[in-house]
Amino acid sequence: MGQPFLERRDATPLRARKLDLAAHAAWLYYIAGNTQEEIATKLNVSRQAAQRLVALAVSEKLIKFRLDHPLSECIALAESLRDRFDLSLCEVVPTDAGSGDTLYGIGVCAATHLEAYLMAKTPTILALSSGRTLRTMVEQIPSMNQPQHKIVSIIGNMSHSGRAGRHEVVMHLSDRVGSQAYPVPTPVVATSVEERELLQTQRSFLTVKTLAEQAKVTFVGISHIAWNAPLHQDGFINDDEVAELIELGAVGEIAGWAYSDRGVLLQEGTNSRVASVALEQPAHRLIIGVAGTVRKSEAILAALHGKLITGLITDEAAAQAILSKI
Structure with a gap:
């Protein structure tokens, strides 16, 4: 901009x-x-x-x-969100009033920030979760040859039954820019606490975890918790598990980690078996939430309340909905 x-x-x-x-x-x-x-x-x-x-x-x-x-309206919304939640970065893109689908606009905006990191000559660690919005962001990145960087995932890309997710990001990005890729070698949610503990003692997982904790910036998708929301639709959690999360008061999730309307990570439900890299709360590094639409506004607001993110790229409709709730 x-x-x-x-x-x-x-x-x-x-x-x-x-x-x-x-x-x-x-x-x-x-x-x-x-x-x-x-x-x-x-x-x-x-x-x-x-x-x-x-x-x-x-x-x-x-x-x-x-x-x-x-756009002055979007800038005003971004500044209000930045000031209210003490964000390091905040961008708001216009909402297409006709379709209501701002996935592409958010993706383009997020890509400008990601590309700036990728263009650096100094070796840099960049971390990402997964999902449609981040995948759209990555698709806007031009091909380049940057072998000095490390692209690290904070979430696995398969269910405990072995089904692969449709919106993997890290391997896709690394193919475009020629950087080293470090995917999380675990399912999103393990079948038991014991399995999760065993998986997270693997050297490959510990390597990815250490790198993710050193990342200069982390881009994360934010989703709501509901029937047929991404975590459920992609098969990472089943019907009983999503029903339990709703009963426990979960409104959103980042990298598989569910949280309440105040952004507090749940201690029960699938969170006890999530095999992703743990979220920092409150976050002290640059963690940029990339998400939009009114439907996700409650989940985004909760992530802001809980200080799970320190930056935000969203759309006009979501920004207006968030500010109307506070």
């Missing part, structure tokens, strides 16, 4: 708002892939006006390869 748009001495409120609209139109066109007719409908302007707004964004150099103009 670029510099604040009120840079010019002759910028009037009307012109500032016009630049806001131009930036919004450009985001819908270049990022969300909307047609000019769709943009006109969403911004409540004529098709010709929508075309002129996109042209204005280009002529004002708001567009490079990514949108280079911060």
Whole structure:
């Protein structure tokens, strides 16, 4: 994202708002892939006006390869969240009012931060969990050759029955950038406490755990706890286990670790058998939550309350929902 748009001495409120609209139109066109007719409908302007707004964004150099103009509404939401939860980093992307799906927009925004770390010449350890949003983030990263970095997972990618997850991230990223990959060699949830303890004494797991604890930054997905939520839908927990978590008051999970509406990690349920790298609470390192939509707002808010994350990349709708609850 670029510099604040009120840079010019002759910028009037009307012109500032016009630049806001131009930036919004450009985001819908270049990022969300909307047609000019769709943009006109969403911004409540004529098709010709929508075309002129996109042209204005280009002529004002708001567009490079990514949108280079911060939308004032999103910036205000990001600053409110940053101040309220003392975040090291906070980004809010516009919500596509038509589809409500901001997965791509969040992924593009998160990718700009991830790419900055990957471009470093100094060997760096980067840690990630898994999930659709992080997978979308990784898909925006261009191919490069950075063998000096270590890409570390904090969560396994299979159920205790051996079924693989569909949204693995670490191997996918390492293939794109040529870095060393360190996946977690365990299922997300073990079948028993004894099995989990045994798995976590393996040298391969201890190596990954040590690296994850040294990571310069960790990108994590955040999900809600519900029937057919990702942890359940992907087969990492079964029907009885998700029902138990709901009964215990779980509202969200990060890397398989379930937590309450105040962000407190549960001591019961599947948490006693989660074989992922343990979450730090409160987090003292840079842990960036990458998640959006109103549906996940309660889980994101709880993670913020519990200080499970110290950075956040989300969408406008989720940010508004979070701030309305506090």
